[in-house]
Amino acid sequence: MELTEFDSVRSRTEHEEQERLSPCAVLSSQSRGRRLPEQPSPVRTEFSRDRDRILHSKAFRRLKYKTQVFFSPAGDHYRTRLSHTLEVAQIARTIARALRLNEDLTEAIALGHDVGHAPFGHAGEQALDALCAGGFVHSQQSLRVVDLLERDGAGLNLTWEVRDGIAYHSKHQESVSQPLVSATGTLEGAVVRMSDAIAYLNADIDDAVRAGLIALDDVPATAVRALGREHGERIDTMVNGIIHASWGIAQGSPDARVAMEQPLLDATDALREFMFSRVYKHPSVEREAEKARMVVSQLYAYFDENEDELENEMRREGGPDWTVCDYISGMTDRYATRAFERLFTPRPWTY
Ligand code: MG
Numbered sequence: 001m002e003l004t005e006f007d008s009v010r011s012r013t014e015h016e017e018q019e020r021l022s023p024c025a026v027l028s029s030q031s032r033g034r035r036l037p038e039q040p041s042p043v044r045t046e047f048s049r050d051r052d053r054i055l056h057s058k059a060f061r062r063l064k065y066k067t068q069v070f071f072s073p074a075g076d077h078y079r080t081r082l083s084h085t086l087e088v089a090q091i092a093r094t095i096a097r098a099l100r101l102n103e104d105l106t107e108a109i110a111l112g113h114d115v116g117h118a119p120f121g122h123a124g125e126q127a128l129d130a131l132c133a134g135g136f137v138h139s140q141q142s143l144r145v146v147d148l149l150e151r152d153g154a155g156l157n158l159t160w161e162v163r164d165g166i167a168y169h170s171k172h173q174e175s176v177s178q179p180l181v182s183a184t185g186t187l188e189g190a191v192v193r194m195s196d197a198i199a200y201l202n203a204d205i206d207d208a209v210r211a212g213l214i215a216l217d218d219v220p221a222t223a224v225r226a227l228g229r230e231h232g233e234r235i236d237t238m239v240n241g242i243i244h245a246s247w248g249i250a251q252g253s254p255d256a257r258v259a260m261e262q263p264l265l266d267a268t269d270a271l272r273e274f275m276f277s278r279v280y281k282h283p284s285v286e287r288e289a290e291k292a293r294m295v296v297s298q299l300y301a302y303f304d305e306n307e308d309e310l311e312n313e314m315r316r317e318g319g320p321d322w323t324v325c326d327y328i329s330g331m332t333d334r335y336a337t338r339a340f341e342r343l344f345t346p347r348p349w350t351y
Contacts, residue, residue, distance in 0.1 A: 034159055054158075081117055088254075092104065123293050136329065190258035300325075
């Protein structure tokens with residue numbers, strides 16, 4: 001393929017995708033497109049544009065101050081939702097590359113998957129779910145953020161495939177072995193969904209050891225035998241196990257699925273049960289979660305009564321129709337804590 005014009009960089013990349021990727025992969029040139037059609041970029045493919053838009057969004061930057069298990073930790077080595085997102089992207093890209101899937105699409109879905117997450121992780125999500133009309137699920141909120149709330153209501157106008165991957169990345173999973181492709185979903189989306197579970201489980205073990213809630217020796221022996229003892233070792237075993245069990249994708253077989261070998265799935269599920277009983281339901285974690293639910297509920301009640309006080313930025317003329325649920329779920333842990341202090345704790349009198 002003879003290409004000399006600057007204009008052709010994108011076509012060259014699209015051509016390389018056709019040559020290199022599995023027939024099961026989504027080619028960027030064959031995207032179902034955007035809600036509002038746009039001129040193609042001379043350089044970037046549609047999916048790499050989407051990845052860049054997410055990376056440059058405000059919701060993405062707020063992930064830095066949103067946490068999952070340990071709220072606003074003082075220690076600098078704990079994960080935040082931002083580092084979690086980057087870990088998911090790394091794991092998902094490794095798997096996508098090995099299976100000859102579209103890495104740009106995979107990365108875009110991974111970077112966007114949690115942008116709608118509530119403050120205080122799942123405690124915040126539970127509180128909002130009980131309060132918001134129609135409930136609250138962070139994956140659906142992530143879609144709302146990229147579609148409606150970013151860029152003062154213009155949204156990011158992402159491609160169908162990235163939006164689909166974000167919307168279906170988690171559906172109240174009981175086990176990592178639940179079916180991984182939605183009726184219309186892409187394999188790239190399924191890779192992100194699996195990578196999300198690998199990233200948070202292993203990160204949470206690491207952080208729980210750091211927090212002194214568990215010792216590495218507490219991890220069930222069956223899981224250690226199957227997956228390895230160290231953090232990197234476990235991730236490596238899980239990633240390799242997925243690549244091995246999903247190898248049909250790399251070979252282009254039409255019914256290939258993203259899967260994990262059964263013994264590894266069992267070990268991963270055992271690890272998940274261990275984390276629930278020893279960490280996620282630990283009294284000291286539960287105590288903080290209770291406070292977080294209370295903060296979110298109080299803020300909700302306050303702003304529901306005083307909608308005119310939603311930040312000016314969110315009430316801009318012609319901007320999106322922000323709901324109280326959008327406003328509170330968009331808060332970081334520290335923003336929510338400060339708002340709570342400002343509204344509900346007496347201020348020292350100064351004059
Ligand atoms: Mg996640």
